[in-house]
Structure formats: C-alpha cells, structure tokens
Amino acid sequence: MKQSLTLGKVANFIGLGFLGSLKDLFTGNLNKEEFKSFLRKTLVPLLSILLFIGLWHLGAKSLYNIEANFKIEKALNDQGPEAAEALKACIEAGTSSCQPNTLPSPSQVWDSYKSLLRDHNIIAADKASFIEKTAALNEKRLAAGKDAITYTGRPSFVDQIFRSLKTVFAGFLLALFIAVPLGIFIGLSPTLKSSFNWFIQIFKPVSPVVWYLLVFMIVKTLLIDSNEDSSFTISFISVGFCSMWATLVNTAMGVSSVDKDYINVAKVLKLGNFQKIFKVVLPSSLPLIFTGLKITLSVAWMVLIAIELLAQSPGLGLFVWEEFQNGANDSNAKIIVAMFVIGIIGFLLDRLMLTIQNWVSFDKTDAI
Amino acid sequence: MSTKTENINTGAVLNNIRFPSNDVMLDLNNLKKVYPTPKGDYVVLEDLNLQIRKEEFVTIIGHSGCGKTTMLSMIAGLNPISGGNISVLGKHIKGPGPDRGVIFQSPSLMPWMTSLQNVMLGVNQVFPDATKTQRNDIAKYYLQKVGMEDAFNKRASELSQGMQQRVGIARAFAIKPKVLLLDEPFGMLDSLTRGELQDILIEIWNKEKITAVMITHDVDEAIFLADRVVMMTSGPKAKIGDILNIDFKRPRTRKSVLEHNDYYAYRKHLIDFLEH
Numbered sequence: 001m002k003q004s005l006t007l008g009k010v011a012n013f014i015g016l017g018f019l020g021s022l023k024d025l026f027t028g029n030l031n032k033e034e035f036k037s038f039l040r041k042t043l044v045p046l047l048s049i050l051l052f053i054g055l056w057h058l059g060a061k062s063l064y065n066i067e068a069n070f071k072i073e074k075a076l077n078d079q080g081p082e083a084a085e086a087l088k089a090c091i092e093a094g095t096s097s098c099q100p101n102t103l104p105s106p107s108q109v110w111d112s113y114k115s116l117l118r119d120h121n122i123i124a125a126d127k128a129s130f131i132e133k134t135a136a137l138n139e140k141r142l143a144a145g146k147d148a149i150t151y152t153g154r155p156s157f158v159d160q161i162f163r164s165l166k167t168v169f170a171g172f173l174l175a176l177f178i179a180v181p182l183g184i185f186i187g188l189s190p191t192l193k194s195s196f197n198w199f200i201q202i203f204k205p206v207s208p209v210v211w212y213l214l215v216f217m218i219v220k221t222l223l224i225d226s227n228e229d230s231s232f233t234i235s236f237i238s239v240g241f242c243s244m245w246a247t248l249v250n251t252a253m254g255v256s257s258v259d260k261d262y263i264n265v266a267k268v269l270k271l272g273n274f275q276k277i278f279k280v281v282l283p284s285s286l287p288l289i290f291t292g293l294k295i296t297l298s299v300a301w302m303v304l305i306a307i308e309l310l311a312q313s314p315g316l317g318l319f320v321w322e323e324f325q326n327g328a329n330d331s332n333a334k335i336i337v338a339m340f341v342i343g344i345i346g347f348l349l350d351r352l353m354l355t356i357q358n359w360v361s362f363d364k365t366d367a368i
Numbered sequence: 369m370s371t372k373t374e375n376i377n378t379g380a381v382l383n384n385i386r387f388p389s390n391d392v393m394l395d396l397n398n399l400k401k402v403y404p405t406p407k408g409d410y411v412v413l414e415d416l417n418l419q420i421r422k423e424e425f426v427t428i429i430g431h432s433g434c435g436k437t438t439m440l441s442m443i444a445g446l447n448p449i450s451g452g453n454i455s456v457l458g459k460h461i462k463g464p465g466p467d468r469g470v471i472f473q474s475p476s477l478m479p480w481m482t483s484l485q486n487v488m489l490g491v492n493q494v495f496p497d498a499t500k501t502q503r504n505d506i507a508k509y510y511l512q513k514v515g516m517e518d519a520f521n522k523r524a525s526e527l528s529q530g531m532q533q534r535v536g537i538a539r540a541f542a543i544k545p546k547v548l549l550l551d552e553p554f555g556m557l558d559s560l561t562r563g564e565l566q567d568i569l570i571e572i573w574n575k576e577k578i579t580a581v582m583i584t585h586d587v588d589e590a591i592f593l594a595d596r597v598v599m600m601t602s603g604p605k606a607k608i609g610d611i612l613n614i615d616f617k618r619p620r621t622r623k624s625v626l627e628h629n630d631y632y633a634y635r636k637h638l639i640d641f642l643e644h
Contacts, residue, residue, distance in 0.1 A: 261476035264446055267464040269493045269543070279489065283480045 053106050060105040067100030096329040104333035109340075112333035120156035127151050155314055161341060164304060164315035167232065168349075171239025171300050179244040179296070180289060183251025184277065187285070193252065204245040208303035212238040212310045231313035238307045243300035250292025254285025290357040297353055301346045316342055387419050393457060393579040394420040394443065394547055400451030401438050412438050414605040416452070418598065420547075423577040427590040429638065430600030430609075436583045439600075440551050443581065444470050456546055466494050469545030469578075471553045475532035477524035483535045484520040487511060490543040510538035513572050530561040534568065541572055548573075550582035554589070563622070566592060574619050587638045592625050597634075599641045610641055 068091050076084035090098040104112070130151050138148040155163065186192050215238045223230045258281050266276045282289075308317030320338050323331040399416040402409045412435040420426050430436050441447040443454055445464035454461050456468065469490075477486045487507040495503055511520060514534040524532055533553060540548055553569075554562040570593055573580060584590050590597045594614050601609040614634060616625055625631060 259476075261472055261474055262478060264444075264464075264470070264472065265476050265478075265489075267446060268444060268466065268468070268470050269490045270465055271489075271493060275493075280478065283478065286480075 057106050060103045060108075063102045064100055064105070067102045071098075071100060099329055101327070101329075101332065104330075104336055108330070108333045109336045112330050113337045115330070116157040116334065116337060120158045123153065123156040123159070126153060157319065157337075160315050160319045161345070163313075164308065164317070165345070167236045167239060167308065167313065167315055168297075168300050168304050170232075170236035171243060171304070172297055174237065174240030175244035175247055175296050175300065176293065178240070179247035179292070180251050183248045183289070183292075184255050184282070186248075187252040187255025188277075188281070193256070200245065200248065204249075206242075208238065208242045208306050209310065211242045211303075212307050215241065216311070231311045235304075235307045235311040235313040235315075238311070239300050239304055242303045242307070243296045246295035246299060247289065247292035250288045250295075251285065254288030254292075255281055257288075258284045287357070287361050290353070290361065294350065294353040294357070297349050298346060301342070301349055305342065387421055389458065391421050392419050393422045393424070394418075394581070395455045395458075396439075396443070396452070397455070398452035399439070399442065399449065399454065401435065401442060401447070402450040411605045412603055414607060416607045418608055420579060420581060422579055424595050425573065425580045425582070425593055426596050426598055427582045427584050427594040428598045428600060429584060429587065429590050429642065430606070431602045431642065432585075434600050434603045435606040436600055437551055440549050440581065440583055443547070444468050444549050446470075466490065466543045467546045469540040469543055469548050471533075471536050471540045471548070471550045473552045473555055475524075475529065475536040477527075477532050477535055477539075479523065479525035482521045482523055483511060483516055483527070483538075484508065486524055486535055487539045487542050490539050494543040506542055507538075510542040510572075511535065513541070514538045514568050530557055530565060533557065533565060537565070537569060537572065541576060541578070544576075545578060548578045548580040550580065552583050552585065555585065562586075562589070567622070569593070570620070587635055587642075590638065591631065591634050592620065592622065597638060599638065612637055 071091070072084050072088050075087045087098060091100070130153070134149050141148055182196075186196050212234070216234050219230055219234050219237065223233070262280050262284055266280045271279065304315070305317035305320065307313075308315040309321040312318060316338055320335055323334045323338070396416055396418040399413055399418075400411070401413040402411050404410075416439065428436050428439075438447060442449055443461075445461055445468065461468070477483075478489070481489070484504075484507055487510060488503065491503045491507050495506065498506070508517075508520065511517060514537050516531065516534050516538065519527065519531065524535065527535070536553065554565050557565065566589060582593065584593075591614055597612040597614060598608055599610040599612070600606050612634060615630070616628060
C-alpha cells in the first residue's frame with residue numbers, strides 16, 4: 001500500500017495523475033465525486049483517443065478509395081478495360097506492388113511499428129554476434145596497436161531514436177552553457193543588454209535551415225583536416241544555436257526583473273557580486289530560466305528533424321527523409337510511426353523538464 | 369489637562385533644537401530630494417533637518433506620498449541624496465551598508481531560503497571572523513527572540529506574512545546595526561498580528577537599544593513605540609512639521625500606555641496635525 005501511494009505521488013508529480021485514479025477504479029475504492037473526476041480525467045481522454053483513431057481509419061479508407069479509383073480509371077483510359085480489370089483484381093488481392101500510395105490506416109501503422117521492432121531485434125542480434133565474433137580478434141589488434149573493428153551495419157529504428165536523443169541533449173547542453181551565463185550577464189548589465197540586443201533580435205528569428213548552413217560553413221572549415229564524420233557535430237551545434245534564444249531572453253529577463261526588495265536586501269547587507277548572483281539573483285530568476293529551458297528543449301526537438309535531414313546525420317529526421325525517398329510500400333506507415341515517436345518523446349521531454357523544475361524551484365504554486 | 373496642552377505646545381520649539389554632537393546618532397542636514405520630470409523638477413523634500421539621539425526610538429507620521437519613505441530610503445542609502453547630507457555618528461553616509469539595518473514594508477525574505485538561512489545571510493556578511501557555530505548561535509538567538517524557534521528550517525515561502533515579518537525583525541537585529549530603519553513594517557498585517565509584532569519589536573528593542581526610525585500610519589503605534597513622534601508636512605517640499613515628545617517610562621505595556629493620563633492629549637495632538 002505504501003509503495004503504491006508513493007507511486008501515485010510520483011505519477012501526479014510528473015503529470016500522469018490519471019494513472020492513480022485508474023488504480024482506484026480497479027481496487028474499487030471510489031466515491032461518487034472521485035468517480036466523476038475519474039470519468040473526466042481518464043475515460044474522456046481514452047474516448048477521444050478512440051474517436052481520433054476511428055476518424056483516422058475512415059479518412060485513410062476514403063483516401064485509399066479515391067486513389068484506387070483514380071488508378072483504375074487511368075488504366076482504363078490509357079491501356080483499356082483488360083488492364084483496368086487486372087489492376088482492380090491486383091488491388092483487391094492486396095498485392096503490395098499495385099497498392100495505392102496514400103495516408104496509411106492505423107492498422108498499417110501498427111504493423112509497421114511491429115516490423116520496425118522486429119527489424120531492430122534482428123539488427124541487435126546481428127550486432128551482438130558480430131561483437132562476440134570479433135572480440136578475440138579485436139583484443140589482438142588492440143595489443144598490436146591497431147584500431148578495433150567496429151560494427152558498421154545499418155542502424156535500426158531504435159538506434160536512430162537514441163542517436164536523435166543524443167543530438168538533442170548535446171544541442172540542449174550547448175544552448176544551456178551559452179545562453180544561461182550570457183543571459184545572466186545581459187540581465188545584470190544594461191550596457192551589455194543594449195550591445196547585445198540587436199544581435200538577439202536579428203538572430204532569434206533565423207530559421208533552422210539557415211542556422212544549419214551557417215554552422216556547416218564554419219565547422220567544415222574548422223574540421224578541414226579531420227577525416228571524422230562531422231555530421232553529428234554540425235547537427236548538434238545547429239540545434240543548440242536554433243534553440244538557445246528562448247533561454248537567453250528568459251534568463252536575461254528573469255535576472256533583470258528580480259524583485260527590487262531582494263536587491264535592496266542584498267544592498268543593505270553589502271553582499272559581494274558573487275554572493276548577490278548566487279544567493280539572490282539566480283534563485284529568484286530560476287522559474288523564468290526554467291521556462292526558457294523548457295521552450296529550448298522543445299524547440300531543439302522540433303528543429304532536430306529538419307537539421308538531421310539536412311546534415312545527413314543518422315537519426316529520426318534522416319529516417320523520415322529516407323523513408324520518404326524510399327517510396328516502398330510501407331514507407332508512409334513508417335513515417336507515421338516516426339511522427340508518433342517524435343511526438344511522444346517530445347511530450348516526455350517536456351514532462352521531464354517540468355519535473356526538474358518542480359524539484360528545484362521554490363515556487364511550488366505552479367500548476368502542472 | 370490644560371497644563372499638558374501647554375507642555376505639548378513647546379514641542380513645536382523642539383523642531384530646531386540641536387543636541388550635543390556626542391549624543392547624536394543620526395543627523396539629517398538640509399536634506400533635499402528632487403526628482404526630475406519632463407515638466408521640470410519635482411521637489412519631494414527640502415530643508416529637512418532632523419537629529420536623532422543615540423538609543424532613541426523615533427516614529428515618523430505624515431500623509432501618504434509626503435516623502436517619508438523617500439527620506440527613509442535615503443537614510444538607508446538606497447536612494448541618492450539631491451542636496452544636504454546625512455551622517456551616522458558624525459560620518460557622512462555613502463550608499464547602503466549593514467550599519468543601517470532595514471525592515472521593509474514587505475518582509476522581503478528570500479522565499480527559497482529557510483528562516484535560519486535568511487538570517488544567516490546577513491550574519492555571515494557582518495561577522496565574517498566568527499566561527500560557523502557562533503554565527504549560527506547568533507541567528508538562532510534572534511529567531512528565538514521573535515518566537516520563531518520552531519521554524520528554523522521552514523522555507524520563507526511556507527510562512528504567513530506575520531511570521532515572515534518576525535524573521536525580518538530577527539534578520540535586522542542580528543546584524544547589530546547602529547541604526548534600525550523600519551518602513552511601515554506592520555502595515556500589511558491584521559490588527560491582532562500587528563499588536564503581537566509591536567510587542568515583540570519593543571521587547572527586543574528594550575534589550576538592544578538600537579537607535580530606531582520607524583515610519584507608520586498608525587497614530588497609536590506611533591505613540592506606543594516612540595520616544596519622539598516626528599510629524600512631516602505634506603509634499604511637495606515636505607519638511608519636519610512638528611515633533612512630539614512622548615514622556616512614558618520604559619518598559620511600557622500597552623495597558624499602561626492606554627491608561628496614562630497624557631495618552632489622549634498626545635493622540636489629539638497628532639490627529640490635529642494630520643487633519644489641519
């Protein structure tokens with residue numbers, strides 16, 4: 001009982017409170033009010049999810065029919081009635097070569113999801129056996145002072161998710177380490193503020209694509225001697241530069257708008273600059289800094305897809321682009337799978353930030 | 369009653385009385401404050417002269433917006449002086465410093481710190497040579513004095529306004545200032561809590577005898593706490609209008625003050641001034 005209580009608290013804390021009431025429903029200890037709130041918090045979202053899937057299914061079906069009819073009519077006009085009949089039979093038989101290429105249905109997407117997981121398991125097993133096979137050889141090579149042989153097979157979907165997460169976190173950390181200190185300095189000094197203002201105003205609205213190109217120009221030259229693949233470096237730096245503005249602006253604002261009373265206390269006590277910043281200014285602007293960081297993380301995740309695609313850096317963005325170029329029968333369904341994965345991870349990242357914010361911030365009144 | 373009125377009338381003369389210099393803690397000399405506005409200068413204070421003796425408790429009353437708070441924040445060093453000067457023990461002040469402790473109108477505690485940490489923030493600054501334990505003891509002593517011994521480790525954001533202001537009082541006394549400046553510290557509290565805090569303040573003040581200047585809107589509070597009540601004229605160009613000596617013996621209790629024969633005469637004098 002105690003265990004589940006703390007679990008419920010954790011669920012509430014990270015904004016998944018409805019899980020708690022779900023548990024109460026099964027254990028049967030709900031009164032009328034609680035039942036109502038259970039309906040509102042759990043059943044209604046579940047119903048809306050079902051409704052969404054239903055509409056999606058119907059929409060996909062009608063798009064499928066439009067595309068199929070158009071194909072058959074085209075065959076009839078171009079090649080005559082026999083070809084049209086053959087095509088119709090082919091479509092109805094479900095042969096993959098003649099399927100209309102359109103929005104995939106929910107069941108197709110689910111199948112693709114499962115096939116991507118199967119694919120991952122195969123690749124993971126392959127990789128494991130490769131490592132096992134080469135272990136002895138690699139030991140010898142390392143002893144002889146040569147480089148170890150590494151697995152260079154195709155990355156699986158799951159590998160690409162982790163690669164994307166890695167890029168986003170590297171970019172996010174870069175943004176954090178540039179924007180927070182810079183924001184503090186700008187917020188503290190009106191001179192710095194006016195000298196940086198034009199810079200912020202001009203660079204803030206620049207699109208991710210242009211940031212990528214800019215970073216590409218610079219990093220390409222800086223790494224001119226290196227044979228390493230620079231796509232990861234370029235993409236994480238681009239992600240960082242694209243996403244840091246929200247944190248920069250919020251930090252500067254938070255620091256410059258610290259309650260005047262706190263500043264007066266610091267003045268009366270003659271706190272040194274270091275003490276003033278770390279004991280008064282930073283803690284009091286923490287809520288705003290975190291709001292900025294939250295926006296930064298979600299922007300980072302959003303621009304990542306476009307930037308990976310441009311940089312040809314392995315990850316979800318590249319996965320989507322390659323599937324689109326691929327044009328295989330289940331490519332569209334895989335793209336939708338990637339879309340959901342991107343959305344869900346984005347949501348989880350947002351919750352993660354909120355949890356950290358609630359944990360470090362003094363202001364507990366912020367509603368989830 | 370009539371004799372008392374005569375006695376009070378002499379109060380107006382006190383306006384220009386100069387005390388012997390070794391008795392003066394705080395000296396405001398021809399103090400002036402001007403705010404430049406697009407329509408020309410706005411003079412808040414002009415030719416303001418006031419001397420406050422060592423171990424004296426002075427309250428200041430006057431209409432809202434007359435410049436009381438401006439004057440107090442100039443003494444604290446938080447507001448630049450436009451003309452004249454302010455000196456503490458004969459030395460002109462330059463900017464803020466812990467020799468002039470301030471209790472602000474809002475408690476102004478750092479909400480992310482505990483009560484102890486809030487008091488320690490000042491104590492650490494003022495007694496850098498003391499050991500950690502000594503500093504802790506100082507902070508705890510004053511928190512006990514204001515009745516916060518059960519809330520050392522409570523965050524300021526969890527405390528009620530009244531509790532927060534108690535910590536504010538502890539923080540101000542713990543840095544052992546030469547002058548204590550209080551800017552309507554109880555203005556935001558309900559009357560019951562206000563009474564409690566007045567008692568706490570005067571009890572701790574009776575021990576420490578730190579020269580205190582306190583702004584208040586409350587005539588009864590002004591009389592109960594003060595050795596002298598300073599009345600300021602309405603702005604612009606506000607100055608000292610009148611000074612009233614309160615000759616009650618210390619330590620005072622609320623009951624003895626209310627029952628004192630002169631109490632209503634003092635009260636009438638202040639209200640007459642405010643309403644004239």
